[in-house]
Amino acid sequence: MSAPFLFICLSLALSLSFSSLTPSTMRKGSSLSVEKSGDVLISADRIFSAGFYPVGDDAYCFAVWFSKALYDGSHSVVWMANRDQPVNGRYSKLSLLKTGNLILSDAGRLTLWATETTSASSVQLQLYNTANLVLHTLEGKILWQSFDSPTDTLLPQQLLTKDTILVSSRSQGGYSSGFYKLYFDDDNILRLRFDGLETSSIYWPKPWQRPAETGRSASNNSRTAVLDTYGRFKSSDDFQFSSVDLGMGPKRRMTIDADGNIRLYSLDERRRAWTISWQAISTPCVIHGICGANSLCSYTAETGRRCNCLPGHKMRNHTDWSYGCEPDFNLSCNNEEVVFVKFPHVEFYGYDIWYSRNQTLEWCEEICLQLCSCKGIQYKFSKDGYYLCYIKTQLLNGHRSLGFDNPMYIKLPRANLSSHDKTVQEVQLDCSRLVTVPLDRTYTKKHENVTVKFMLWFARGCGGIEIIGFLFVLYVLYRNREGSGVIEKGYLHIAMGFKRFTYAELKKASRNFSVEIGRGGSGVVYKGTLSDNRVAAIKCLSEASQGEAEFLAEVSTIGRLNHMNLIETWGYCAEGKHRLLVYEYMEHGSLAENLTSNTLDWKKRFEIALGTAKGLAYLHEECLEWVLHCDVKPQNILLDSNYHPKVADFGLSKLLNRGGIDNSSFSRIRGTRGYMAPEWVFNLPITSKVDVYSYGIVMLEMVTGRGPIGVQTMDDNGMMEQRRFVAWVREKMDGATENAPWIEEIVDRNMDGEYDKGKMELLVRVALQCADQQDKDARPTMSKVVEVLLGHENDDF
Missing domain, CATH: 2.90.10.10 (Bulb-type lectin domain)
Structure with missing residues (x-):
């Protein structure tokens, strides 16, 4: 194919592209049509678009959205005019009348939405760079704006x-x-x-x-x-x-x-x-109405939030949990025919017909039995030292949480109890039964000009042939270019962001796994150079007991996690018995290496503390998948070229033996000696607070320059003794006086006194609270740690 013809094709494509540019304003007397895909307003910076957005089969809303599509082809809508009354896909328009009123008409007949504005002067509708859709006069007077609704x-x-x-x-x-x-x-x-x-x-x-x-x-x-x-x-x-x-x-x-x-x-x-x-x-289950009446919301690491009906109850609508559950029995007012069933760690908030202090459980049950409308009792022990009795007439906002120590007693029929399982019944939504409710409107079909319709289809056919020819030219040029294999591999990562490597590729990239840069309980890490010249860290997992499908499901979870303080995962290998993960390479290695090499000043250490907290907070509370790290230690905090921290090995405890997770308990102890929370040793429920504890130990190590196993000190008899690391720091802080400031006694000597004393004390106090041995609930969440440290981040160093 000749070069001039290719130039003409490219010119035509560019001209079509530039001809589709749409201004950001619409003037009096003009309109936007639902049938013209090019009828959109685009902000001056081209970030936002406004026009008719499809919300169903032949249903549209006038909306504002981010112009660039997401990875799945969808757009992020930020505003809608008629979200509850979509218009038809034929003859519907947004019109700016000469009176100054902006109206949305359905099929050219029914007005569904209007700004109810008037103006004798010239007005225009403009989409600003902020995504604010503004109706204003040429003098700048605002008549209406989407930001107000x-x-x-x-x-x-x-x-x-x-x-x-x-x-x-x-x-x-x-x-x-x-x-x-x-x-x-x-x-x-x-x-x-x-x-x-x-x-x-x-x-x-x-x-x-x-x-x-x-x-x-x-x-x-x-x-x-x-x-x-x-x-x-x-x-x-x-x-x-x-x-x-x-x-x-x-x-x-x-x-x-x-x-x-x-x-x-x-x-x-x-x-x-x-x-x-x-x-x-x-904690999503505390949100009201999330599961409807007579149901319980619970949360697990494996399934996320889920809703279940109470015993003897069934779903009212199998496609929508907001309708809740209904009893499959008739509750008698005869006290002999009912019984109270205890549900530990369950709370139903609100709708109390009776409330009394300092009463026995038997008294509380008796009151409920006397009221036919009573459905159960919440019996709680208050912090003031007495019991509280709540009589419930409705069972709403129910949720189960191990952090809630008090039980709920629900009144159920004694005769039917044997036929109902006393446990909460798990019910799944039946998405196959979802139905689409059509709008209750009828339209009169307008007469169509057959000749015009034929010419339109002919023009579309010609345009389609030209586009196919243009794409064919690009395909031929692409196939004939030298080094196309390298291009294909390079762009695969850009398109997918997460690549599946072969074992041979990674073996070649790592020079037969010759350069070891790290080693831990979950595997060995090697340095490698990928085919697109990116330097990578390649981790060979030491356990490969999973099947490929299970491994890929877990890896996809890690691949979707994305945060500036988490190590970026580039890909994986699942081939035979081999299980490998490919990460970005961190130039300055681990925090552990840098603590011993005297490279970290005070400013870097504070930034590492804050960045690590942000990464863990994302894992615990902000990402869509609930992930515990279970092995927070200096070796798993890596530093990039600017010494910014990135948490590594997150999710590997879940990745290696997820089947061992059952209601927040693990099949075996995980972590590293010195950094492990007491819950592991005493076989207590494992929550995100185990990572909070480990974070506190790491921060104390970073401040003091000492390892967490123990501290040697001189006793009163002049003999050396081994002291617990956290206890040693706490004793120094509690025994401080004006003449004997404690912070100087524990701080790492490698900093040569160059640090902010106030912020150093703050960091130590936060770390000690995180490393609380006695009460895991007293430990703060990682988001709270971030909040405290952020309040001091921008102070002068």
Whole structure:
């Protein structure tokens, strides 16, 4: 094929591309049509688009979305005009009338949405770079803007006020209005509320706590909140948070999701995927209405959140848990025919008809038996030292948590109890029975011009032939280029982001596994150079008892995790008995190596503490998969060329023997001596607090320069004795005086006194709280550690 013809094809393609450029404004008397795919407004920076967005079969909403598609081809919608009343795919329009009113008409007949604005002067509709869709006069007077009527998303620079409410979608992946709302209440506090099919209740912040107890203030009645471009959110009630990737750069959106949680998302431009950089609630089962009435919400590492019906109950709607469960029996008022069934670690919040203090369980049961409407009792031991009795008329907001020590007693029929399993019944959603409800509208089909229709199809056919020819030319050129094999391999990683390597490839890349750079309980790590010249760390796992399908399922979990303080996984190998993982190579090795080489000053150490905490917080609370590390130690904290920390080996405990995980208990002890939490030794339930404990030990080691196994000190008789590491640090702190400051006695001598004393003391206190031996619940969450350290990150060093 000649070069001139190829040039003409390329010119034609470019001209078609540039001709499709759409301005960011729409003027009086013009309209956008649902039938014209090119009828969209595009912001000046081309980040956002506004137009008709498909939400179902022949159903569209006028929306604003991120112009670039995600990895799966979908777009992220940030606003909708008619989320609950989609328009038809024929003849529907958004029109800016000469009166200044912006209207959305369905099939050219029924007006479904309007701004109800008027203006005698010239007006235009403009999509700003902030994604704000603004109707304004040419003089700049704003008549209407989408930022004043958000749907489920708040964008940077968009105010949340007393007059605006974020409303969740009805389901994940859906667009119609759901049950959860973020709004300013009449007491000036920013709250989350569940507005269900039959009930309504506030669940965040904790409704039984006063504003001061949750760090809020009701004294300011301005009722405003905003997310800035750096990833900081501030509210007039003193609530605030920061994204884990704080700073300019990532595109962000704050959304109230269909499950009732608020999450801040940051866009990974390379992978074209959103990552969670903050969320309001880390325990999803405390969200009200999540499983409906007469059901229990529970959470496990393997399955995430799940809903189950109580004994003797069945699902009301097998396609939607919000309807809850209904009893499959008639409960008698005869005391002899009912019995109380105890459910440990179960709570049903709210809807108490009776409340009494300092009563026995028998008295509480007797009160319930006297009331036909009583369905159960919550019997709790208060922190004040007496028992509380709650009489329940409805069993709502039920959840099971090992952190809740008190039982729930549910009233069930004695006669039928033997026929019902006394355990909670697990029920799965039946997605095959989902039905689509058509809009209750009829349309009159307009007369179509047959000649025009034929010409349109002819033009489309010609255009299709030209496109096929153009693609064929590119294919021929691609096939004839030299080194096409290298190009194919290079672009495979760009397209997929996660590659499956052959064992031969990795053997060649590592020069027959000749350069060992690390070794641990889970395997040996070798340095290698991939075919695209990237330097990689190749880990050969020491256990290969899993089948390939199980291994791939686990690896896919690790491959989806993405955070700036987690080591990036580039690929894997599952071939025969070989199980290998391919990571990015870290130039400065592990924290353990650097602690002994005197390369870390105080500023680097503080940044390592903060970055490691961010990575662990993401694993515990922010990623969609719940991952415990189980082996946090200096050898598993790697440093890049700028000494920024990245946590390695995350998820490997789950990867190697996930079958051993059963209700937060493990089949064998995991971790490294000196860094292991007491729960491992005493066979207690394993939670994310084991990683918090290990983090505290690592931070103390980084501060002191001493290993965690023990500290040799001189006793009163002049003899050397071995002391527990944490106990030694705590004794130094507790025994400090003005003449004998404690921090100088424990700090690593390699820092030569060059450190910030105040922040050093803060880091030690946080580490000691993390390494609490007696009470794991007293240990903070990793997100709380991040919050404390972030408050001091930007201070002058």
